[in-house]
Amino acid sequence: MSNSQEWRQWKDRKLYELVNHFGDEEYELVSFSHHSKSDNNYLIFKCPKI
DSSP states (O other): OOTTOOOGGGGGSOHHHHHHHHHHTTOEEEEEEEETTTTEEEEEEEOOOO
């Protein structure tokens, strides 16, 4: 995954699976937002420093 990229493969999975996947890759969830009118979730992850 790179900056500003949408990851579409998660749409067949549960939200917690997405968060756990990126946590396993050492990404940190820093922001979450749900847009009720469009029923979209927006998650912002911070990548680890190398």
